[in-house]
Amino acid sequence: MSAPRTQPAGLTKWAVTLPPTLFLLAFFLVPALIVVVAGFRETGEFGGLAPWPQVSLDAWRFLLGDVIYLEVFARSFLVAALTTLICIVLAYPLAWLIARSPKQRRDVLVLLVILPFASNFLVRIYAWIMLLGPANLLYTPLAVIVGMVYAHLPFMVLPLYTNLEKHDPALLEAAQDLGANAWTRFWRVTFPLSLPGIFSGSALVFIPVLGMFAAPELLGGTGDILIGNLIKEQFLDNRDWPLGSALAIMLTACVLALAGLSAWAAKRGMHGTEAIT
Amino acid sequence: MALLEIRKLTRRFGALEAVKDVSLAIEAGEFFTLLGPSGCGKTTILRMIAGFDAPDEGEILLDGVSLAGVPPERRPLHTVFQSYALFPHMSVAGNIAFPLEMAGKPKDEIRRRVKETLALVHLEEKTESFPHELSGGQKQRVALARGLVNQPRLLLLDEPLGALDAKLRVEMQSELIALQREVGITFIFVTHSQQEALALSHRIAVMRDGRVEQLDEPDTLYSAPANRFVADFIGKINLLDVEVVASSKARLGLRAAGLGEIAATDPRPITVGERGAFALRPELVRVFGRRESADLKNRFEGTVRELLYLGDVTLYKVELADGCVIEAMMPNAAPGRAKFHEVGDVVTVCWRHDAGVYLRN
Structure with missing residues (x-):
């Protein structure tokens, strides 16, 4: 049992927590509420929102009435899931190698993993256009996945590395000593202990991919648009704010439901691993 | 024939000779201790017996058969690690069942043996607990149970009491003696504590700088040390x-x-x-x-x-x-x-x- 943490005195506590709280209130909670309200308003004559106080469920009727939106949602989740899975498969050996390399070299390798962030995201996506174009792969679903995986791989590598680096090598020796071969040692010890890393990495990849619009817009074909493109389109091109807001609310609700579900599953299935993360 | 025979074992790490020409014969049922200050080569010998390290010269024979080239997972011996190395994501029962599962034992036998072994180390009520919920002494017992459950020919113990406080250590010493007598498995125990070695062992090999200085029963070691080092190190x-x-x-x-x-x-x-x-x-x-x-x-x-x-x-x-x-x-x-x-x-x-x-x- 850890000793009870000393509580900072009232005034200090306020002074420390008030600024970030105000910031989040002003720039996260209020805009989020505006979007929620906007989802139940009418479109104005020239786009945007109609003057207060008209309220309508038109956006929702439209959204739920057309199967195309459901399709885009399904496709977005599929792309996000596929991207996450590919990222896990690619990142795991890389993270493992970094975690197993000598201490002095690890920092350099981690730096190399995040080095691509030093150049602009759009520049890197344009680079893929140059690469995929001659191969006749541009404007295909494959190109979208390649771009997504490329952009999000570091977000999977880093939490996995942080997790794997903390594994006690004695556990693998113990498993071997007790009769486990290399394959069994991985699946019975390393993998279950790395689940927290896989979960946080997956959250860092899955959620941003769901909302991303640049990669599908630049690398995908007309049939490859995702929710992110749809939302962006409603706000910027069609100026249909209620519909855009309704889509955004749907997306957020889906992500929250998914996060809740995985947290619940994690609680049930990962007993003991909290000692690692 | 001795259960485990070590013949002219030498291990070098670069210029350092960690183990120099060590020969030992350990009999079945014995509580054998390798005693010496840190860096004397005792843990290196243990790791070579377990198979985590290979000798540069000499050989290790179990029942007269050389262990050279046999990987640790295929050696019929288990180790109790100093840090216990319990699997944090498995319950106490899961940890103890692990070696039985690796050996491919049927489910009902695993259940029975886990239960028996838990009774042996007095941990029946902790079956479903996880390692982070246990005290140091309880973790120690789980580690022992996990090492013993599949009845290895040899149990290697690497300073297993080192992490316990003084009072608990003395308690665990009595338990270790009783446990070894009950299961009849040969123990090879590594420690730097002369008190622990004297209290537990049938025979003790006192080591210094990679060599065995004296190999004797505890009372002989104490009353008739062979040289200055042994005399000074023990008591x-x-x-x-x-x-x-x-x-x-x-x-x-x-x-x-x-x-x-x-x-x-x-x-x-x-x-x-x-x-x-x-x-x-x-x-x-x-x-x-x-x-x-x-x-x-x-x-x-x-x-x-x-x-x-x-x-x-x-x-x-x-x-x-x-x-x-x-x-x-x-x-x-x-x-x-x-x-x-x-x-x-x-x-x-x-x-x-x-x-x-x-x-x-």
Whole structure:
């Protein structure tokens, strides 16, 4: 049992927590509420929102009435899931190698993993256009996945590395000593202990991919648009704010439901691993 | 035939020879201890037996068959690690079932054996707990149970009591002895604690700088150390540089610089003029007041310089006439014990002629 943490005195506590709280209130909670309200308003004559106080469920009727939106949602989740899975498969050996390399070299390798962030995201996506174009792969679903995986791989590598680096090598020796071969040692010890890393990495990849619009817009074909493109389109091109807001609310609700579900599953299935993360 | 035989084992790490030409034979059912200061090579030997390290020279035979090239997972022996190395994501039962699962035992046998082994280490009520919910002593027991459950030919224990506090360590020592007697599995125990080694082992190999200095039963090691290192490492001892001045029929006359002649015994043929050390346990030295009688051959006058009252005994440091210091340990509740000697008291220290051991250089 850890000793009870000393509580900072009232005034200090306020002074420390008030600024970030105000910031989040002003720039996260209020805009989020505006979007929620906007989802139940009418479109104005020239786009945007109609003057207060008209309220309508038109956006929702439209959204739920057309199967195309459901399709885009399904496709977005599929792309996000596929991207996450590919990222896990690619990142795991890389993270493992970094975690197993000598201490002095690890920092350099981690730096190399995040080095691509030093150049602009759009520049890197344009680079893929140059690469995929001659191969006749541009404007295909494959190109979208390649771009997504490329952009999000570091977000999977880093939490996995942080997790794997903390594994006690004695556990693998113990498993071997007790009769486990290399394959069994991985699946019975390393993998279950790395689940927290896989979960946080997956959250860092899955959620941003769901909302991303640049990669599908630049690398995908007309049939490859995702929710992110749809939302962006409603706000910027069609100026249909209620519909855009309704889509955004749907997306957020889906992500929250998914996060809740995985947290619940994690609680049930990962007993003991909290000692690692 | 010995259960485990180590033949001329040598292991080098770069220029350092961690293990030098070590040969040992460990019998079935034995509680065998490798004892020595850190860096003496004891853990390296254990790791070579377990298969995590390979010798540069020599071989290890189990039941007469060489273990060379056999990976750790295929050796019929298990290790209890110093850090316990319990799997944090598995329950106590899951940890103990692991070696049985690896051995491909049927489910009902696994369940039965896990239950039996938990009873053996008195942890029945912790079956479903996870390692982070256990105390140090409980973790230790789970580690032991996990090592024993599949009935290995040998159980290797790498300083398993090192992480426990003093009181718990003594408790676990008794439990270890009882457990080893009950299961009859051969234990090879590695420790740097001479007290632990003496309390637990059938035989002890005292190691220094990669070599075995002495291999004997605990009481022999204590009462007849083979050399200065063993004498000094095991228990408290007075060591005096001496020269042999007389030697006949197992009787020795030794001269310590400035102290005069010491009478001692030694069955070995020893030539006059030889130099060595005289080793004397403090509990064999008596301290008397000046007017008390003591008709022992070895008696020297001195002054009490320091005393440590330890409850059951008192440890005196007596400076003799020539400046050499003898430590003496006197029981506090001995019959006829008249009084303490205070710092500054002039006293007589004496010991029987067969109390000490002459050590050749």
